[in-house]
Amino acid sequence: MNTSLRKELIPDVLNLLLGAGLFVSPWVFGFSNETTAGWNAWISGFAIAVLAIAALAMFAEWEEWLALAIGVWVAASPWLVHFSANAIATPLHVIAGMIVAAVAAVRLWYAHGGYPHVTA
Template identity: 50%
Template sequence: MENWTNAKLCDVANLILGAFLLFSPLAFGFDAGMASQNAYISGIVIAVLAIAALAAFAVWEEWLNLVVGLWVMVSPWVLGFQGTTAMTIHAIVGAAVAILAAIELWMTSQHPPRLTTNR
């Protein structure tokens, strides 16, 4: 566990958030329409990006996570399912993913990942 960085913990959190979003239509009963389709697709994208970031860090993955998180957050208004449980879940998960991505981007700008080791 000592090799785990804060960035990896953010990626694990994003993986959990992606899985939560993926299964939320079934768990919360909005398993039809645009809200569920958006949750399935966005949840898979968030989870895949988190797995990719855990496997090999790349800054572009964090930028994509930021974009997807912002999309998930505003999608209820764009797709027209505001005022529902789906809206609340999308807004919270989207904000959390975007915030985690922004934190990771900030951390990498402060301490860029090393590609070589000093011996």
């Protein structure tokens, strides 16, 4: 496996770890009894992990668009589904969501050409 291919796998592995971490976070950090925050973490974490596995198998632009949307959802969900008072679940969701969304946005940016090339 060449170095370039390994570098391309890093964002997908990162998203897989974030998805798995988000999935287990209600048990690890003790908010599994808070139904809304727990279910949001389980469903969102599972979706992120599944998309990351699909992206590891074969890159497709739609996977990145879905990851971006789910990342934005996860970051905003404490306020959208009203569990922002939870001092553990809220920052966890915001940080994980922002990282997933940022990784997906960068992958989409590079898929569409990355930096603009200026020719003289």
